[in-house]
Amino acid sequence: MGVEVNLEGKIALVTGASSGLGARFAKILALGGAQVVLAARRTERLKELRAEIEAEGGAAHVVSLDVTDHNSIKSAIAHAETEAGPLDILVNNAGVSHTGRLLDVAPDDYHFVMNTNLHGAFFVAQEVAKRMVARVKGDPKRQHRIINIASVAGLRTLPQIGVYCISKAAVVHMTRAMASEWGRYGINVNAICPGYIETEINHDHFATEHGKKLIDMLPRKRIGQPQDLDGLLLLLAADESHFINGAIINADDGMMAQ
Ligand code: NAD
Numbered sequence: 155m156g157v158e159v160n161l162e163g164k165i166a167l168v169t170g171a172s173s174g175l176g177a178r179f180a181k182i183l184a185l186g187g188a189q190v191v192l193a194a195r196r197t198e199r200l201k202e203l204r205a206e207i208e209a210e211g212g213a214a215h216v217v218s219l220d221v222t223d224h225n226s227i228k229s230a231i232a233h234a235e236t237e238a239g240p241l242d243i244l245v246n247n248a249g250v251s252h253t254g255r256l257l258d259v260a261p262d263d264y265h266f267v268m269n270t271n272l273h274g275a276f277f278v279a280q281e282v283a284k285r286m287v288a289r290v291k292g293d294p295k296r297q298h299r300i301i302n303i304a305s306v307a308g309l310r311t312l313p314q315i316g317v318y319c320i321s322k323a324a325v326v327h328m329t330r331a332m333a334s335e336w337g338r339y340g341i342n343v344n345a346i347c348p349g350y351i352e353t354e355i356n357h358d359h360f361a362t363e364h365g366k367k368l369i370d371m372l373p374r375k376r377i378g379q380p381q382d383l384d385g386l387l388l389l390l391a392a393d394e395s396h397f398i399n400g401a402i403i404n405a406d407d408g409m410m411a412q
Pocket of ligand 1: 173
């Protein structure tokens with residue numbers, strides 16, 4: 155007898171789905187049976203991903219979303235629900251980084267990171283949660299999931315990316331605050347803190363001497379691939395995780411245990 159995660163009938167929105175982890179999260183949710191809404195600014199890339207998902211037998215929709223723009227958030231969520239139906243799952247994944255010492259960070263760079271990683275994630279979750287709360291009043295057994303993509307950088311500081319660390323630490327605490335307030339409405343809010351995962355933003359860096367040294371310092375001298383987060387994401391998205399709320403789970407190959 156086998157046990158498998160079944161997301162059939164679920165509708166999931168993934169922010170920042172145009173590349174890296176977001177694209178993989180959307181694919182694995184679709185493989186699990188969910189209808190996925192791909193949300194980001196680069197809609198051409200989202201359309202390519204939609205075609206890939208459909209070719210594998212999944213269902214996907216594309217919406218344009220800039221998480222730093224309140225009007226864009228409101229219209230993207232409304233568009234998503236008109237196209238696909240009421241959202242059951244949000245993967246709050248869009249994120250950016252900035253490299254530099256805290257002493258040198260310019261206001262624009264600071265606001266760029268905080269507006270995307272923290273304020274963007276907050277207002278996307280708030281807009282989605284308002285709709286979830288309204289629905290659960292008519293259907294108290296309805297289950298909802300919000301999965302915030304934080305980082306090990308939200309649990310410990312890492313050199314040269316101080317503002318990113320600050321933003322992700324705030325996402326970690328935001329997750330607990332949301333879980334505490336929204337749990338009674340059947341919304342489970344959890345965070346994944348990935349370690350180093352190879353995506354477009356860091357692929358070139360890991361090929362440099364500095365990047366190779368960094369990999370050498372990791373517990374198993376390896377970085378992850380986006381699919382290494384599949385199991386955790388599916389667990390947090392599934393109905394079976396209904397007793398997990400406010401959890402901050404690192405998926406880092408042992409980095410935080412060092
Ligand atoms: P990525 O750059 O490939 O993905 C980030 C996505 O967010 C992109 O698709 C980008 O277009 C989107 N995005 C950025 N600003 C946006 C905005 N204003 N509105 C809408 N979308 C926007 O990088 P990734 O590695 O896939 O990162 C995904 C998430 O995972 C981020 O939150 C990142 O901080 C987090 N993370 C990544 C790693 C890693 O090692 N790759 C580790 C820990 C956490």
